[in-house]
Amino acid sequence: MKLPKLPKPKKILKIIKGLKPNGIEALIACGLVVATAVAVAVIPKNRNDTVQASSEITDWGLSFSNGKNKVPRGNVSQKELDKYGAFYCDDSDEKVIYLTFDAGYENGNAGKILDVLKKEQIPAAFFLVGNYFKTQPELVRRMVEEGHIVGNHTTTHPDMSKIKELADFRKELEQTENLYRETTGKDMPKFYRPPQGKFSESNLAMAQKLGYRTIFWSLAYVDWYTDDQPTDEQAFSKLVPRIHPGAVVLLHSTSATNARILDELLAKWEALGYRFASLEELAGEKAE
Numbered sequence: 001m002k003l004p005k006l007p008k009p010k011k012i013l014k015i016i017k018g019l020k021p022n023g024i025e026a027l028i029a030c031g032l033v034v035a036t037a038v039a040v041a042v043i044p045k046n047r048n049d050t051v052q053a054s055s056e057i058t059d060w061g062l063s064f065s066n067g068k069n070k071v072p073r074g075n076v077s078q079k080e081l082d083k084y085g086a087f088y089c090d091d092s093d094e095k096v097i098y099l100t101f102d103a104g105y106e107n108g109n110a111g112k113i114l115d116v117l118k119k120e121q122i123p124a125a126f127f128l129v130g131n132y133f134k135t136q137p138e139l140v141r142r143m144v145e146e147g148h149i150v151g152n153h154t155t156t157h158p159d160m161s162k163i164k165e166l167a168d169f170r171k172e173l174e175q176t177e178n179l180y181r182e183t184t185g186k187d188m189p190k191f192y193r194p195p196q197g198k199f200s201e202s203n204l205a206m207a208q209k210l211g212y213r214t215i216f217w218s219l220a221y222v223d224w225y226t227d228d229q230p231t232d233e234q235a236f237s238k239l240v241p242r243i244h245p246g247a248v249v250l251l252h253s254t255s256a257t258n259a260r261i262l263d264e265l266l267a268k269w270e271a272l273g274y275r276f277a278s279l280e281e282l283a284g285e286k287a288e
Contacts, residue, residue: 060197086214090246130155217250
């Protein structure tokens with residue numbers, strides 16, 4: 001995510017004046033001008049409550065071109081994420097799965113998912129939006145009581161990449177922390193997932209400054225359209241061949257398909273030699 005060092009604009013102009021306006025030389029000159037414009041555009045502001053980092057915005061994305069049961073490539077490497085205490089997978093090559101769910105509202109499926117997790121004694125993390133605490137306090141308390149992490153998915157589910165100031169970033173997370181404390185009587189675990197995977201490098205720095213670990217994912221599929229749910233076969237075709245060592249799996253707890261297949265899905269993964277672990281284990285490994 002770092003930009004390469006570029007010559008100063010005056011030097012670039014001097015280079016361009018000395019070039020013949022043809023062929024590759026002209027093309028290189030144009031490239032230098034464009035690169036300089038990009039570099040200038042991402043220079044951070046120097047303000048006390050703004051974390052200094054690149055403001056380049058990106059959407060989290062994955063490429064599965066590595067093949068079946070291989071760790072996919074993220075559009076930001078795990079090495080880069082390590083700088084901010086963030087991650088999208090466990091790069092230890094161990095056959096371990098970190099199961100996570102996102103939820104902005106409840107439609108009757110979270111309880112079914114919790115039933116399966118309880119029966120199989122498998123830990124998970126639920127990233128919840130602010131209104132979930134107000135409308136489903138009993139489910140939140142159940143998640144915590146049954147040993148699951150409840151993570152911070154912000155208060156209003158905004159595009160966090162558009163937030164530039166630390167005070168505004170903090171407000172989105174602290175309001176959710178307060179709701180968690182009011183609901184459970186405990187302090188919220190410091191795990192944060194950006195809504196829709198939208199983030200900037202400065203967001204990563206701000207989350208770290210607030211003591212959070214940003215959690216992306218290395219396996220997910222289109223399961224969030226409640227009126228257009230995948231079939232069981234479609235879900236298995238995405239989630240079984242793409243499982244890999246150190247996977248951080250993102251599912252939506254609003255998915256009827258996920259609630260229906262979860263027991264069988266967990267069994268399929270276990271048959272491949274995988275175990276399940278809490279994000280706390282991953283965070284501990286990264287801290288070492």
